[in-house]
Amino acid sequence: MPRDPYEVLDVPRDASEQQIKKAFRRLATELHPDVNPEDPQAEERFKEAAGAYEILSDSERRATYDRYGHDGLRAGGYAPNFDGFGSVGDIFSAFFGESGLFGGESFGSGRSARGAGGDVAVTVEIDLLQAATGVAASAEYEVVERCDTCNGNGAEPGTPIETCERCGGSGQLQMVTRTPFGQMVRTGPCDVCDGDGRVPVSPCKDCQGRGRRAVRQVLEVDVPAGIADGQRIRIAGRGHAGSGGAPAGDAYVLVRVREHERFVREGQDLITVLDVPAPVAALGAELEVPTLDGTATVEVAPGTQPGEVLTLRNQGMPALGRARRGHLQIVLNVVIPRNLTHAQRELAEQLRDSLTEENLVAEESMFAKLRRTLRHHQAA
Ligand SMILES: [Zn+2]
Numbered sequence: 001m002p003r004d005p006y007e008v009l010d011v012p013r014d015a016s017e018q019q020i021k022k023a024f025r026r027l028a029t030e031l032h033p034d035v036n037p038e039d040p041q042a043e044e045r046f047k048e049a050a051g052a053y054e055i056l057s058d059s060e061r062r063a064t065y066d067r068y069g070h071d072g073l074r075a076g077g078y079a080p081n082f083d084g085f086g087s088v089g090d091i092f093s094a095f096f097g098e099s100g101l102f103g104g105e106s107f108g109s110g111r112s113a114r115g116a117g118g119d120v121a122v123t124v125e126i127d128l129l130q131a132a133t134g135v136a137a138s139a140e141y142e143v144v145e146r147c148d149t150c151n152g153n154g155a156e157p158g159t160p161i162e163t164c165e166r167c168g169g170s171g172q173l174q175m176v177t178r179t180p181f182g183q184m185v186r187t188g189p190c191d192v193c194d195g196d197g198r199v200p201v202s203p204c205k206d207c208q209g210r211g212r213r214a215v216r217q218v219l220e221v222d223v224p225a226g227i228a229d230g231q232r233i234r235i236a237g238r239g240h241a242g243s244g245g246a247p248a249g250d251a252y253v254l255v256r257v258r259e260h261e262r263f264v265r266e267g268q269d270l271i272t273v274l275d276v277p278a279p280v281a282a283l284g285a286e287l288e289v290p291t292l293d294g295t296a297t298v299e300v301a302p303g304t305q306p307g308e309v310l311t312l313r314n315q316g317m318p319a320l321g322r323a324r325r326g327h328l329q330i331v332l333n334v335v336i337p338r339n340l341t342h343a344q345r346e347l348a349e350q351l352r353d354s355l356t357e358e359n360l361v362a363e364e365s366m367f368a369k370l371r372r373t374l375r376h377h378q379a380a
């Protein structure tokens with residue numbers, strides 16, 4: 001005897017249509033096969049929830065159930081039968097459309113639900129230099145694969161495989177289902193043979209006859225030069241294996257780029273800060289700056305002011321798929337000396353007393369400089 005649908009959806013007897021819909025959506029999301037790929041109980045509970053929703057979302061059926069219970073529904077010719085569906089994914093499509101509840105690219109939208117394998121998400125972490133040059137990264141992940149023992153046919157090696165009685169060997173079933181959006185006829189993979197058309201007499205012990213099993217795998221990813229933090233790389237066919245010869249899902253590799261202690265990335269440009277002691281800024285000097293792949297020498301002009309920016313062209317990040325690189329912007333941080341010794345103090349006093357207006361005239365106002373710097377960054 002099926003459970004009470006109100007209990008299944010955890011809603012009160014007088015729940016509104018909205019409440020029922022919401023409860024089912026919540027449950028369905030929780031029990032989605034992409035969320036619980038290896039939990040057969042989740043699948044059963046999902047079917048139960050879908051059955052409960054079919055009853056409570058139809059006012060006539062709900063009234064019948066309220067008065068006569070499940071027996072009344074059966075007497076009225078109604079019995080939920082989600083067993084006719086190939087997979088939870090199919091039921092999902094029936095209720096929510098092909099895109100499912102998630103609607104996200106990473107959950108295989110657009111793929112037919114015919115036994116195709118699910119997508120997997122994998123993360124790799126690289127540093128900024130690797131992001132600039134590109135890198136062959138590898139990531140370990142868990143994936144459902146074809147079982148090696150039975151070669152995916154689900155039979156103990158050496159035991160026969162028979163034609164599926166339920167679908168007559170076609171692997172496909174026509175199903176008529178009632179959904180909240182009306183009656184739908186659809187063809188789906190046979191639930192007994194999983195679309196294979198054949199069933200093993202003695203199921204393979206390693207995969208319990210499913211032809212698939214979870215394994216840890218190493219995914220080699222060619223991370224291209226110029227990749228930015230948070231970008232994804234799709235690797236076709238490296239997701240979960242499909243059933244009944246259906247194609248495997250894809251792997252989506254999320255690339256995380258670690259923060260660098262010296263460089264901040266802004267588009268293709270890199271920004272770094274270079275400390276310049278005030279006397280050096282006044283006198284001018286050649287200074288070494290770190291670059292992404294080594295060091296470079298920059299010329300600090302005499303009279304350099306705080307916040308001035310030097311640009312090393314083509315020392316930034318490459319653009320994805322292009323050879324051209326961005327620039328390295330060096331923000332000069334003029335450091336005023338502290339903790340002067342007696343001798344230094346005397347020198348500073350001498351300098352102070354000798355300063356004339358000529359020494360202090362600004363080539364451009366602080367405001368103009370700020371505006372120039374901003375424009376510079378926008379143009380970059
Ligand atoms: Zn097997």
Ligand SMILES: [Zn+2]
Binds near residue numbers: 164194195
């Ligand atoms: Zn079949």
